[in-house]
Amino acid sequence: ETGVTQTPRHLVMGMTNKKSLKCEQHLGHNAMYWYKQSAKKPLELMFVYNFKEQTENNSVPSRFSPECPNSSHLFLHLHTLQPEDSALYLCASSDAGPLRYQPQHFGDGTRLSIL
Amino acid sequence: GENVEQHPSTLSVQEGDSAVIKCTYSDSASNYFPWYKQELGKRPQLIIDIRSNVGEKKDQRIAVTLNKTAKHFSLHITETQPEDSAVYFCAARMKTSYDKVIFGPGTSLSVIP
Numbered sequence: 001e002t003g004v005t006q007t008p009r010h011l012v013m014g015m016t017n018k019k020s021l022k023c024e025q026h027l028g029h030n031a032m033y034w035y036k037q038s039a040k041k042p043l044e045l046m047f048v049y050n051f052k053e054q055t056e057n058n059s060v061p062s063r064f065s066p067e068c069p070n071s072s073h074l075f076l077h078l079h080t081l082q083p084e085d086s087a088l089y090l091c092a093s094s095d096a097g098p099l100r101y102q103p104q105h106f107g108d109g110t111r112l113s114i115l
Numbered sequence: 116g117e118n119v120e121q122h123p124s125t126l127s128v129q130e131g132d133s134a135v136i137k138c139t140y141s142d143s144a145s146n147y148f149p150w151y152k153q154e155l156g157k158r159p160q161l162i163i164d165i166r167s168n169v170g171e172k173k174d175q176r177i178a179v180t181l182n183k184t185a186k187h188f189s190l191h192i193t194e195t196q197p198e199d200s201a202v203y204f205c206a207a208r209m210k211t212s213y214d215k216v217i218f219g220p221g222t223s224l225s226v227i228p
Contacts, residue, residue: 031214042220043159043204050214090158096214103149103161104216 003027006091006107013081014115021076021110023091031096032074033104034066037088049074050096078112086114117142119207121219128195129227136190136222138205147208148188149216150179154201162203163190195226 004025013019025032034046048056049068063085065077074091088111092104118141128134140148149164165172165179165188172179178191188207192199205219 043218045215045218048214056212056215094214098210101147101164101166103151103164106158106160108158 003105004091004093004107006089006110008110009108010111010113012113012115013078015081015083017081018077018079020078021089021091021112023074023076023107025072025074025091025093025105027093027095027105029093029095029105030071031094032068032071033092033094034074034076035090035092037090037109039087043090046076081112081114083114086112088112117145117207117209117217119205119217119219121205121222123222124220125223125225127225127227130195130197132195134190134192134195134199134224134226136203136205136224138188138190138207138219140186140188140207140217142207142209143183143186144210145186145207146210147216148179148181149206149208150190151204151206151218152201153204153221159204192224195224197226197228200224200226 007022031050036044045058046060047066052068063080067075088109090109091107094104095102121138146167151159152162153159163177163179176193181188202221202223204221206216208216
């Protein structure tokens with residue numbers, strides 16, 4: 001399934017670098033999500049966008065800056081990250097609505113390592 | 116706040132045996148409960164889901180049951196196979212926040228051949 005595509009798959013960066021993660025969905029969904037998945041920890045919801053509007057910011061540090069230019073694209077801009085930010089970052093999308101019972105579709109994730 | 120608990124955190128079964136994973140949720144307004152399977156190095160993928168107006172749903176070797184009164188839901192895998200080895204996540208969606216699901220911490224299932 002290639003409905004949700006994330007790039008890059010792997011990223012190594014220093015603490016002072018600036019980089020961006022990209023997510024694109026080809027499923028016609030209206031909602032997109034960023035999750036952080038650390039080793040042996042549950043999926044942590046970071047941000048939710050619904051029809052390009054941010055509907056959730058789960059107390060994420062400002063060094064993570066999301067951008068959603070349209071319903072098909074989602075970015076996560078990274079700057080001045082810390083070693084504890086090393087994790088797998090997963091993007092997901094869904095057809096979200098009050099009377100819709102649809103699951104989220106995940107991308108393969110970006111494995112981020114902070115040196 | 117919203118919370119989903121999941122047990123056990125790890126589970127080992129012999130091939131052919133059944134596996135059961137249990138979850139509880141805190142918000143009685145939750146109305147949709149998906150289950151995801153994540154194989155090592157791969158993305159989480161939906162394996163089954165259930166709505167709050169249904170008590171049980173089955174798809175081949177996989178079944179999910181829901182007890183709304185107790186706020187419990189469970190995943191049952193019968194005749195387990197080595198390829199069932201993965202991390203399984205339960206999740207609950209609140210009725211009032213329809214674009215957000217709360218995930219459980221996951222269960223690492225190992226099926227021993």
